[in-house]
Amino acid sequence: MKIVVCIKQVPDTVDVKIDxxxxxxxxxxxxxxxxxxxxxxxxxxxxxxxxHGGEITVVSMGPPQTNESLREALALGCDNAILLxxxxxxxxxxxxxxxxxxxxxxKIGAVDIVLFGSHAVDADTGQTGPIVAENLGYxxxxxxxxxxxxxxxxxxxRTLENGVQKVKAKLPVVLTATKELNKPRYATPIKIMKAxxxxxxxxxxxxxxxxMDRIGLKGSPTAVTEIFEPKRDNxxxxxxxxxxxxxxxxxxxxxxxxxx
Amino acid sequence: xxFEFTEEQKMIQKMVKEFTENEIAPLDEKMDNEGxxxxxxxxxxxxxxxxxxxxxxxxxxGGDPITSAITIHEIAKxxxxxxxxxxxxxxxxxxxxxxxTETQKEKYLYKAATDTIFAFSLTExxxxxxxxxxxxxxVLTGDEYVLNGTKAWCTNGGVSGVYIILAKTDVNIGFxxxxxxxxxxxxxxxxxxxxxxxxxxxxxxxxxxxxxxxKVSKENLLxxxxxxxxxxxxxxDGARISIGAISAGLAESAxxxxxxxxxxxxxxxxxxxxxxxxxxxxxxxxxxxxxTELMTFDCAKMKAQGMRHTKDAAMVKVFGxxxxxxxxxxxxxxxxxxxxxxxxxxxxxxxxxxxxEIGEGASEVLRMLVGTTELNx
Numbered sequence: 001m002k003i004v005v006c007i008k009q010v011p012d013t014v015d016v017k018i019d020x021x022x023x024x025x026x027x028x029x030x031x032x033x034x035x036x037x038x039x040x041x042x043x044x045x046x047x048x049x050x051x052h053g054g055e056i057t058v059v060s061m062g063p064p065q066t067n068e069s070l071r072e073a074l075a076l077g078c079d080n081a082i083l084l085x086x087x088x089x090x091x092x093x094x095x096x097x098x099x100x101x102x103x104x105x106x107k108i109g110a111v112d113i114v115l116f117g118s119h120a121v122d123a124d125t126g127q128t129g130p131i132v133a134e135n136l137g138y139x140x141x142x143x144x145x146x147x148x149x150x151x152x153x154x155x156x157x158r159t160l161e162n163g164v165q166k167v168k169a170k171l172p173v174v175l176t177a178t179k180e181l182n183k184p185r186y187a188t189p190i191k192i193m194k195a196x197x198x199x200x201x202x203x204x205x206x207x208x209x210x211x212m213d214r215i216g217l218k219g220s221p222t223a224v225t226e227i228f229e230p231k232r233d234n235x236x237x238x239x240x241x242x243x244x245x246x247x248x249x250x251x252x253x254x255x256x257x258x259x260x
Numbered sequence: 261x262x263f264e265f266t267e268e269q270k271m272i273q274k275m276v277k278e279f280t281e282n283e284i285a286p287l288d289e290k291m292d293n294e295g296x297x298x299x300x301x302x303x304x305x306x307x308x309x310x311x312x313x314x315x316x317x318x319x320x321x322g323g324d325p326i327t328s329a330i331t332i333h334e335i336a337k338x339x340x341x342x343x344x345x346x347x348x349x350x351x352x353x354x355x356x357x358x359x360x361t362e363t364q365k366e367k368y369l370y371k372a373a374t375d376t377i378f379a380f381s382l383t384e385x386x387x388x389x390x391x392x393x394x395x396x397x398x399v400l401t402g403d404e405y406v407l408n409g410t411k412a413w414c415t416n417g418g419v420s421g422v423y424i425i426l427a428k429t430d431v432n433i434g435f436x437x438x439x440x441x442x443x444x445x446x447x448x449x450x451x452x453x454x455x456x457x458x459x460x461x462x463x464x465x466x467x468x469x470x471x472x473x474x475k476v477s478k479e480n481l482l483x484x485x486x487x488x489x490x491x492x493x494x495x496x497d498g499a500r501i502s503i504g505a506i507s508a509g510l511a512e513s514a515x516x517x518x519x520x521x522x523x524x525x526x527x528x529x530x531x532x533x534x535x536x537x538x539x540x541x542x543x544x545x546x547x548x549x550x551x552t553e554l555m556t557f558d559c560a561k562m563k564a565q566g567m568r569h570t571k572d573a574a575m576v577k578v579f580g581x582x583x584x585x586x587x588x589x590x591x592x593x594x595x596x597x598x599x600x601x602x603x604x605x606x607x608x609x610x611x612x613x614x615x616x617e618i619g620e621g622a623s624e625v626l627r628m629l630v631g632t633t634e635l636n637x
Contacts, residue, residue, distance in 0.1 A: 071271060187275050188308035189321035196268040 001054030003045045005115045007038040009069040010122045034069045037117025040177040043184040045115050046077035055079050074195035075187035086204035088216050096219035098131025103208040114174045133174035141167050145180035276334040285338030291463030292608050311373030318369035329560040332502045336509025340612040341463025347502035348415035352378035352424045355495050359483040379416035382426045382492050389625045392435035396427035407474040417467030418452040421445050429485045438488035442480040449474040460611030499620045500573035504556035507580030508549050514591035514609045515545040521595050541590040548583035571633045574626040581616035588613045
C-alpha cells in the first residue's frame with residue numbers, strides 16, 4: 001500500500017497574540033509543531049502500514065524550518081520525507097497549497113491513500129484535503145473517526161454534528177483525520193536517532209512542473225486581511241421562573257445561539 | 261551561549277518533554293502517596309527511555325552523556341522520583357557497559373536497554389559515606405562466589421531484574437578488597453528486604469537487600485577481584501551529573517509555581533511579585549538554576565569526550581543539590597500558608613530535594629573530595 005501523509009507546521013501556542021500593526025499573528029518566539037490533527041493522520045498511516053504493509057511518504061509545503069516537523073514525522077514511523085519549498089510557492093492560500101501538494105502526489109505516483117488532519121489549528125479552514133482530492137480525482141472522506149481497508153475499498157466512519165456516517169469508497173482515497181481516529185504514539189529515542197540521519201528530499205515548483213499561475217500568491221484567490229479577537233460582551237442575562245422553566249429557557253437559548 | 265544541542269538532542273528533548281507533561285507529571289502527586297507506579301514504568305519502557313545511553317548493537321539508541329542529561333533534566337521537571345529511578349538504572353547498567361566482558365554485555369545490556377530495570381547497591385546499614393567499611397562478603401568456592409550480607413538504601417530495590425552488588429572478596433585490605441557482582445533477581449538466597457518509608461522521592465522504590473549464601477557464577481564477577489571500589493566511584497561520577505540535572509529540573513518546577521503565585525497573589529494592594537523580597541528570592545532561584553544547568557551540561561560534555569570529571573561531577577552535585585533545597589524552601593515561603601499545603605506541590609518538591617544532598621555522595625564527602633583535589637593541585 002502506498003500512503004502519503006500531508007502535514008503542516010503550525011505555531012505551538014495557546015496564547016495567541018495579534019500584532020497590532022500588521023494585524024496578523026505575532027510569530028516572534030513561537031515554536032513550530034506538527035498540526036495536532038496531522039499527528040492523528042500520521043498515526044493512522046503507520047497503523048495501516050503495520051496491518052497491510054507498504055510505504056509512507058510524508059509531505060509538507062513550507063519554509064526550511066518545516067524540516068523539523070518532517071523529521072519528527074519520520075521518527076513517528078514515516079519512511080520518506082519530502083519538503084516542497086521555494087520562494088515562488090510562498091504566500092499560498094488553500095487553493096494554491098492544494099494544487100502544489102497534488103502535483104507532488106502525482107510525482108510520487110500510484111498513491112493509494114492520502115491522509116490529512118481534518119483542519120489546521122492556525123487557519124482552521126479544513127479545505128486543503130478536499131482541494132487535493134478534487135485535483136487528483138480521488139474520492140474523499142473527511143472527518144474520519146474510524147478507518148478500515150479491505151479488498152481495495154476504504155470503510156470509514158465520519159463524525160458529523162448530528163451523528164456518525166459510515167462510508168465505503170474505492171481506492172484511491174483522500175482521508176482527513178479527527179482526533180477520535182486514534183491516539184498518536186510518541187516517537188521513541190531509537191526512531192529519533194534514525195530519523196535524524198535520514199535525507200529529506202526537497203522539491204521546488206520546477207521539480208513539480210507547476211503551472212506558475214496556480215502557485216504562491218498569484219495562485220491564491222483568497223487572502224487574510226485581518227485577524228482579530230472577538231469582542232467579549234459581559235452582559236448578564238438573568239432567567240426567571242421555576243427550575244423547570246429556567247432549564248427549558250436555557251436550553252432554547254443555547255440552541256438558538258447554536259451552542260448546543 | 262555555551263551550549264548548542266544537536267538536532268537529535270533537540271528532538272529527543274522535545275519528545276521527553278511531551279511525554280513528561282502528558283504521562284509523568286500528572287502522576288507525581290499520586291506516586292508520592294502510593295509509591296512506584298508499575299503502569300507508568302511499562303509505558304516508559306515501551307517508549308524506549310531505558311536504552312537512551314546504550315549502543316544500538318545492544319538495543320539502545322546510541323545517545324551520549326549530554327542526551328542522558330537532557331532526558332533526566334526534562335523528566336525531573338515532571339517528577340524527581342521518576343528521574344531518580346532512571347538515573348539509578350543507568351548508573352547500574354553503565355557499570356556493565358564500561359567494565360563488562362562481551363559475554364556479560366550481550367547477556368545483560370539488551371535487557372537494560374529494553375525492558376528490565378537495574379539497581380546498584382553499595383551502601384549497607386553500617387556503611388554509607390564510609391564505603392570501604394562495607395561488610396558483605398563474597399567467597400570463591402569452586403566456580404561460584406557465595407555472597408552474604410545486608411545492603412541498605414538500594415534505589416530500585418524490589419522493582420529490578422538485575423542488581424550490581426558490591427561485596428568484599430578480601431576483608432583485610434579495606435576498599436581494595438571490594439569486588440562487583442551481577443546478581444539476578446530470583447537467585448536463591450537473594451531477597452528484597454524492608455521497603456523504606458522515605459521523606460521524599462516516594463515514587464522511587466528504595467529497599468534493603470538480604471543475601472544469605474547467594475551463589476553467583478564466576479562469570480558474573482564484573483571486572484577483576486578488587487575492582488569494585490573503582491567501578492563504583494566511576495559509576496557515581498556519571499550519576500552525579502544526573503543529580504545536577506534533577507536539581508535544575510526540580511528547582512525550575514518550584515520556581516514556576518512560585519512565579520505564577522507571586523504574579524497573582526495580591527497583598528497590600530498589589531501582586532506580591534512587585535515586592536523586592538519576592539523578586540530577590542526568584543532571582544536567586546533563576547541564577548542558581550542557570551548555573552546548575554551550565555555546570556551539568558558542561559560536565560556531561562566532559563564525560564562524552566572521555567575526560568576525567570570526578571571533581572567536576574562532585575561540584576555539580578554539591579552546588580545543584582543545595583540550590584534545589586534553597587529554591588524549594590523559598591518557593592514554599594513565597595506561597596506562605598498555601599506553600600505549607602500539599603495541594604500546592606512545593607512541599608513535595610522540598611521533600612524530594614533533600615535526598616539530593618545525601619544519596620550518591622553526601623555533600624560533606626563531596627566537599628572533602630573537591631577540597632583535597634583542589635589543595636593538591
